[in-house]
Amino acid sequence: MNAFERYLSLWIALAMVAGIAIGTVAPGLVAAVAAAEFASVNLVVAVLIWAMVYPMMVGVDPRSLRDVVKQPKGLAITLVVNWLIKPFTMAALGVLFFEVVFADLIAPDDAQQYLAGLILLGAAPCTAMVFVWSQLTRGDESYTLLQVSVNDVVMVFAFAPIVAFLLGVTDIAVPWETLVLSVVLFVALPLAAGLWTRARLGSAARIESFQGRIKPWSMIGLIATVVILFGLQGQVILDRPMVIVLIAVPILLQSYGIFALAYAAAYALRVPHRIAAPCALIGTSNFFELAVAVAISLFGLNSGAALATVVGVLVEVPVMLSLVAFANRTRSRFRDAASSGPPAQ
8 A cells, every 4th residue: 555545534625625715715616516518427536536436447357257256255255245235225325324323413405415325335245455454464465356356246236226216215216217317337448448459458457557647637536536526515514513423323333233243254164364355455445436326326426315425425434544554463363374374454
């Protein structure tokens, strides 16, 4: 993890502050960016989202799917947690906190928006950042790639139906055309472009070199998007700073709870630590770029749903680093500890 990635939470926090400042000092500029839309998709943000997603999709290797028979347990845990448990527990926590625990603190319409943002986070498992967490826990790189690849393939087909079902359950009108269009624009097409790029580059060395060159644009796109989002949300944040804290509560509970579930399942099924740690971290982490993109497409740049997904970005990195530290401290409890080397520092 380089210095920029290690302090990603700091850069995101600074981007939030910068967005609030720009929204206060130059509201006309922010309004002009918000007005640059076509078919409910903001053109400026669309470029930034592609900058975030495309480098990740270049890393998807469909040939790795053939290795699933070697260690099916880790993949099974990942798929069950990501697609049969995580979206629904996130929705349940959102309903619990925004419709019950925090009902007297948040307006009903705002609560539904924040709930929608949490659902989008819960239904989007992580991709590229998982490789960072895997490396820090001395994870099996090939198997991590397999897990990410399978999740990306499943995401293309499962993300829209799950989100639509959960949003419908929570009484939010679902614009199917916009939802499907968002998945096509920000998942299917970048995936196709990534596969085409891999085919053109050919060798693994060239692919790795290319990813290294374009990876910084992913973080730049993320930070620029956060600036825009918080520029539009600036006045709300200044008026109601506790909203950020309230949104973070269910996200924190979800993150630590999902990790505990997946990690315990891997331990019980005697999955080697080099697979168990990335397996649990994939289920815990979120593909927040996709969640932000779909929130913007569905509800708009200045929506509460978009704000909730961005709070997920801020919360995720420190949470994931704390879970990496826990995974390294508990390495010796797994049966492959003797051969996996000392914990990463």
